[in-house]
Amino acid sequence: MSTGNPIVTENLTKHFGRGHKRIEAVKALNLVLLPGQVYGFLGPNGAGKTTTIRLLLGLLHPTSGHAYVYGKDVQRHPEVLRRVGAIVEGASFYNFLTARRNLEVFARTANRYDPARIDALLEQVGLAERANQRVKGYSTGMKQRLGLAAALLSDPDLLIFDEPTNGLDPSGMHEIREFIRRLATEQGKTIFLSSHLLSEVEQICDRVAIIQRGAIVREGAVGDLLDAKTTLRVEASPLDAARAALGDRWHVTTNTTWLSVEATRDEIPAIVRRLVQHNVDVYQVTSQRQSLEEYFLSVVEAETPHA
């Protein structure tokens, strides 16, 4: 199957090494990214995020399966990657060249050299004044901004960012996040974003996938994933009796003065009824939607095999 969607993977698999040293970095990965989406790709270190991105960019050859970009297999039709801009594991440059010369080299390599566009991009990422300085003297933040300019050189439809805020201070992260957000909202770019910064992903992305040990363990719209599992804060007395009343049906954690109950908002009446039936006084029940970070950590913990 291959559609015209920005990214489709079919049972994408990548192994490294052989025999007992074989590592299954990506296992039968199936992904679909629709046009205009901002897609978050999450996972702990070593989960297979960067390997997947390298497979999408034709840097790695799959052991089996396919990666399609705009309906074309990237291995057979690498020219389709001209519709893609990317930063993989931080931006890398020829440090002995100036920023402008680096962009010229990249643009000429893609056979799309346009000095005016290079000037405009340098201006856009705030590097116009230091464009003729060698990249060797650039800070990490400046290199990341130059990386964004390099990714945008051929005015791509799809942007793939792998840890674009790596090594940046909070203000640098904010700057890059705002830039990416503008690319999506103002220019309608499709974005595939891998990041450890879950609060940023939550703010930017429409949809996320969580990958662990090479396989996708959760995938869906951010709102759906987070709404599916709400935490209720229940203030009641006595707490022990409340816990006993609810513990057989819901997952309950006791805090000093309240209970944390994993349940949906729709279940609040049933919880209150049950507490009252067990002669527990209920003072307050509030629902708290968990953050993406909490959700991510709970998924990773649940999917981690315990000895």
Add this chain to the structure above:
Amino acid sequence: MLNLFRAEWNKIAGHRWLTSCLIWIFPVGAVAFTLVMALILSLSESARLAFRSDTVQWTEQLVGTWGFLNNPLGRLLLIGFTAVMFAGEYQWQTWKSIIPRNRRVPLILNKFVTLGVFVVVAFALMSVLLTLGMGLLRAIADAPYPPELSASVIRTTVSDYTRSAVLGFISTLIAAGYAALAAMLTRSILGGVLVAYAVTFAENLSAVGLILIAYFLDLPGILQLYRFTPGYNLLNLDAWIRTGAGNPIVLDYGANRVELADSFGFSAVVIAAWVIGLIGLTTALFRRQDITS
């Protein structure tokens, strides 16, 4: 294709330390040599006398410069230059920014083309500068610098120059092929240089090696393998072009004797196979290679 070439040229030329030390050193060295010699000749009568006794012709000077490509130092510098061109992208971690922008085959073939242009430009400049410099030195020493310019001298020189340049270039291309392949396999500049230099060195010693193997295994037929080495065939081609006859070589040990005397066509095919084989192998390897850094 022109854009791709300019991208590679700008990239490598922008690495001033690399190009100064490994490629522009040839023409710059020619100028430096001339200046130092001019200073010595200006100050020393005995040096001028010694210089006068030497019979140098500008035609030999012009043509002979290309022979420096086969000099061990010249070869080492060019292998180093090639290794940086091919392994540098791994070291700088820039393949990941380059590969999504174009197909792998043109990317790697373009490196060979750019390397060739760098070598031709550097050596053509070096030969001209050395020839002019020698003229200056001969003038300082008040020594003749024959032959006189004439149509036949120019014809012969152009022919000799072309032959020397083409053969020198092919020889460089083969060494560069070793370096490129080694750089791709080791993904390291130093690894590329060491492996390529070792292979070049081994190739130069291949006659001795084959004789030893033939002697210890008592297999005289193995000496026939020498006819497939680049070194033998380049010398054979050179002899065919210069004299109209080949450059027969005799390899022997004890009572066993093998004479190699191959045609121009045979040597041309073997050399073409080496050049195409090395470039093809490098390209095929790069096409299948996983870029993990």
